[in-house]
Amino acid sequence: MNQVAKLLNIYTPQKSIDEFSDVYLVMELMDGNLSKFSVQNYDQEHLSFSMYQMLCGVNHLHKSGIIHRDLKPSNIGFHANASIKLLDFALACAENSATLKGYVTTRHYRSPEIILGAGYKANADVWSLGCIFAELITKQILFPGTNHVDQWTKIISVVGTPNSSFYESLTDTTKSYLNSLPFYSAKSWESLFPDSIFPPWEKDSELTAANARDLISKMPIIDSKQRINVRDAINHPYVKLWYKKDEVDGPPSPPYDNTIDDIEHNVETWKNKYLS
Structure with a gap:
C-alpha cells in the first residue's frame, strides 16, 4: 500500500x-474505449469475443444486485489484446434501491422503461448492450434521439409501436401522449444489418451475420419482460463458443450492501475499517 x-x-x-x-x-x-472501435478493422471473432466479455461483466454485476445504468461505448475500455473492462460506475446502484432515478443512462442507450418512468430492473442494462452491439457493427447510433421525447420516437420507428398491453402500467398522461403518436411498423433486422456490413465469417461457424442479428434482435426489446436476460444472452450461439464456467460464474460475491451509502464516518474510522 x-x-x-x-x-x-x-x-x-x-x-x-x-x-x-x-x-x-x-x-x-x-488502451482505449469502444467509441474508437471499428468493426471494419476486426473479424467476427473479435466482435463476438467483445460482446461475450461485456455480457460476462454485466452478469457479475447483476448477480451481485447491481445495475450499471450508464453502459455506452465510451464506458467500455479495451486493450490491444482484445480484453474488455466496464468503466464509470458513477450512476450504478443496487437493484433493490429504494430510489431508482429516472434520469439515468446516456440518452441514446436509455431503455424505454427508463424513458417512460415506468420503473426498471437490471435488464435495462441489456437494452444498452444491444445498442452498443449495433453501434459496433454500423458505427452509427441505433436510436439517435435529440431529446427524451424524440428518443422514444426514434425507438419505435425502428422496433415498431408496442401493443396496447405495454401501456397498461403507465400513467394516464404518458399513455395519452404515446397513443397520439403515429403507428410504426418494425423494420426488419436484415434491412438494418445486412450481411454486407459484417466482417467475413468461416463456413460452418456460429459466427455469422445471421446469428449476430438474432442476438441483437433479442436485446432492444421495448417490453422488458420480453427482453433477453444477460445469462441467456451468454448462452446465445453467437457468443457461447467463448463460454468458460469460471468466467461466467466467477468467484461468488455477496449482494451489494447499499446501507454503506448511508453511513457517515470520519476519516480515521474509514481508514481503520478498510485499511486494517
Missing part, C-alpha cells in the same frame, strides 16, 4: 498511507 502512496507522492505531500485524508482510486490503464 505504501508503494502506491510513494507513487501518488508525485501529486501529494503524503509519504505513507497513514497520512492520507483523501481516497484515491488507482485503476488499470486501458
Whole structure:
C-alpha cells in the first residue's frame, strides 16, 4: 500500500498511507474505449469475443444486485489484446434501491422503461448492450434521439409501436401522449444489418451475420419482460463458443450492501475499517 502512496507522492505531500485524508482510486490503464472501435478493422471473432466479455461483466454485476445504468461505448475500455473492462460506475446502484432515478443512462442507450418512468430492473442494462452491439457493427447510433421525447420516437420507428398491453402500467398522461403518436411498423433486422456490413465469417461457424442479428434482435426489446436476460444472452450461439464456467460464474460475491451509502464516518474510522 505504501508503494502506491510513494507513487501518488508525485501529486501529494503524503509519504505513507497513514497520512492520507483523501481516497484515491488507482485503476488499470486501458488502451482505449469502444467509441474508437471499428468493426471494419476486426473479424467476427473479435466482435463476438467483445460482446461475450461485456455480457460476462454485466452478469457479475447483476448477480451481485447491481445495475450499471450508464453502459455506452465510451464506458467500455479495451486493450490491444482484445480484453474488455466496464468503466464509470458513477450512476450504478443496487437493484433493490429504494430510489431508482429516472434520469439515468446516456440518452441514446436509455431503455424505454427508463424513458417512460415506468420503473426498471437490471435488464435495462441489456437494452444498452444491444445498442452498443449495433453501434459496433454500423458505427452509427441505433436510436439517435435529440431529446427524451424524440428518443422514444426514434425507438419505435425502428422496433415498431408496442401493443396496447405495454401501456397498461403507465400513467394516464404518458399513455395519452404515446397513443397520439403515429403507428410504426418494425423494420426488419436484415434491412438494418445486412450481411454486407459484417466482417467475413468461416463456413460452418456460429459466427455469422445471421446469428449476430438474432442476438441483437433479442436485446432492444421495448417490453422488458420480453427482453433477453444477460445469462441467456451468454448462452446465445453467437457468443457461447467463448463460454468458460469460471468466467461466467466467477468467484461468488455477496449482494451489494447499499446501507454503506448511508453511513457517515470520519476519516480515521474509514481508514481503520478498510485499511486494517
